[in-house]
């Protein structure tokens with residue numbers, strides 16, 4: 001497989017640090033450029049990150065002394081050195097939209113973890129096992145942007161990363177209604193217990209903007225390309241409540257689901273067990289071998305025990321049973337900064353690379 005030079009924009013942040021560690025020994029992607037805000041630019045990665053390093057493994061040796069560039073002022077310089085960039089920055093939504101488009105127009109494809117472009121109609125929002133066909137919209141986006149190579153592709157929000165994979169293979173039974181309550185880790189807010197001590201022994205019943213994302217994003221993922229746009233699916237009807245819980249990593253969801261044609265429990269378990277997507281077929285380096293793992297034990301999946309399954313790229317489910325109001329209920333879990341953020345971004349980039357979108 002061809003080698004690609006890549007950049008990480010927002011390299012000093014929580015998601016950026018995950019990208020750095022995931023890409024340290026990546027078989028296809030070689031980190032050539034690290035960029036962040038003007039506050040960090042000009043410093044080495046180690047200096048700029050300082051005591052903000054939040055990963056359990058040390059700063060990658062080969063990135064320690066790389067000099068950070070300014071993500072906005074150095075767009076041309078960065079774009080000329082890489083085949084594409086990952087982007088995860090904490091900026092205003094309109095600033096992120098403009099920044100990502102500027103990279104695309106400088107012919108540098110962007111694989112983004114930010115929410116800014118998730119509802120831009122010609123920007124694919126891809127969970128590689130579920131809607132890899134949405135990459136077919138990229139030529140239309142390039143036409144709008146006036147680019148030959150540049151485009152933006154995004155990954156979905158971390159909250160939907162557990163229940164959408166579990167629901168997807170069941171779509172053939174006609175899912176009509178979904179109720180999901182998510183119990184989300186503090187790393188989803190870029191925090192640790194050291195930096196957010198108020199979360200120790202606490203639960204906060206509100207995460208700004210999260211319920212709207214959790215209800216709307218699945219409909220784009222399940223949508224269809226019509227002309228030059230991805231048109232959202234009209235069903236199922238989804239309602240959510242998203243809570244912040246005192247867990248370091250791993251978002252759990254408690255899900256209730258109603259079908260047009262109710263399947264048997266055995267059918268659901270069989271579909272979960274056999275669910276394979278394009279990443280498994282193509283044997284992409286970050287793809288989990290088994291995407292959905294079902295636990296028979298009543299007290300699983302647990303965030304602490306199961307979030308790192310298959311390098312944090314698999315989804316775990318458990319407690320599938322019939323419900324008195326809906327047809328079924330179950331619990332699911334995914335690692336929010338791995339599958340839900342940087343790992344999902346790397347898998348999407350692997351799919352794009354394999355399909356030739358960076359060439």
Ligand SMILES: NC(=O)c1ccc[n+]([C@@H]2O[C@H](COP(=O)([O-])OP(=O)(O)OC[C@H]3O[C@@H](n4cnc5c(N)ncnc54)[C@H](OP(=O)(O)O)[C@@H]3O)[C@@H](O)[C@H]2O)c1
Pocket residue numbers: 009010011012013014015016035036037038039040041071072088089090091113114115157158187188189190336337340341
């Ligand atoms: N954490 C998660 O689990 C998660 C999951 C999915 C998506 N996301 C999304 O990923 C993005 C980053 O999240 P995070 O948790 O990594 O945030 P974070 O830890 O606060 O990091 C923010 C990053 O943005 C950079 N930045 C801030 N202002 C900038 C500017 N004006 N120009 C260029 N870079 C700038 C920071 O650089 P400096 O260090 O120089 O300030 C830092 O690298 C957000 O859009 C978030 O919604 C996060």
